[in-house]
Amino acid sequence: MPELISQYVKDLKSELSSQMNPYEAQLISEEVHSHLLDRYEAYQSLGSDPETAELEAIQSFGLPAEVASEYKKVEVKKETWTLAPIPANAIYFASFAFVAFFERLFLGALNLPVVALWFILPAFSKKHPWIGLLTGSLFVEIYLVLPRTGLYDSLPGMLAFWALSVASWAIGWVIRYSFARFKNRANSRSNRFKKQ
């Protein structure tokens, strides 16, 4: 395989990987590689020496960064079922406001469904709503914990709350990443492969 073309394809794949998932970048690079080899053979058939044919094939395609920017221009925004940060923040804040205002109904304890919601929501939000996490935690601290215990006693609980929230965000990230990979693999398997 012509080396310059192989190096070009590697550079292109690197550029594309920064803006799309690696599997898709691999497919595009393979397609471009095939194109460049066709162009290389065409130039050779016109009498160019191998090195010149390689350079001309690459030049006719453009720099990897330019090609990658063309893909960026045509990037199709996919619909997502995940929550945007503002609604996620609103739900976080509302969940703790609900607990605070209906404290009597839950005998001073945090409502378990609300707590579950607190840890499940990061799996579905696009970015972890740090503002919601902070305000929610402060809300719990001010309205529920401090009146009963001192600041020192409430710190372990708050730290545990933060640690579990970070863990839930990490789990959410793994879920979203795995789902995206599964979807891409399913899409590529649906393409029929025929032996030429």
Next chain:
Amino acid sequence: MAFRSDLDSMILAVLRQGPAHGYEISIRIRMVSGEVLSAGEGQIYPALHKLEADGCVQSEWQIQEGRPSRRTYSITDKGVKSLQDEVSKWKSFRSAVDSVFGLGESKCQS
């Protein structure tokens, strides 16, 4: 009404004649236009990517012995409709420009 000649329409027009891979599309555009038009080869694949996402073309991979796999594209019904719309717009645009240049029948009576 302004007509904007674009690569997407040219690709669809080429694929209307039959399935082709990216390299073949670039060659056909040049040959059919008598070497007047040539598509930037680095722009063809992003355009094909977008057309496929829009549902105007579909692709099929072909494994080649000892070479990277090649993807062949074909036009869909949606692509044919889209091309027909573009051709219609082009005809209107060309007619308007011809009139301004005095090459066709003027739409205005003085």
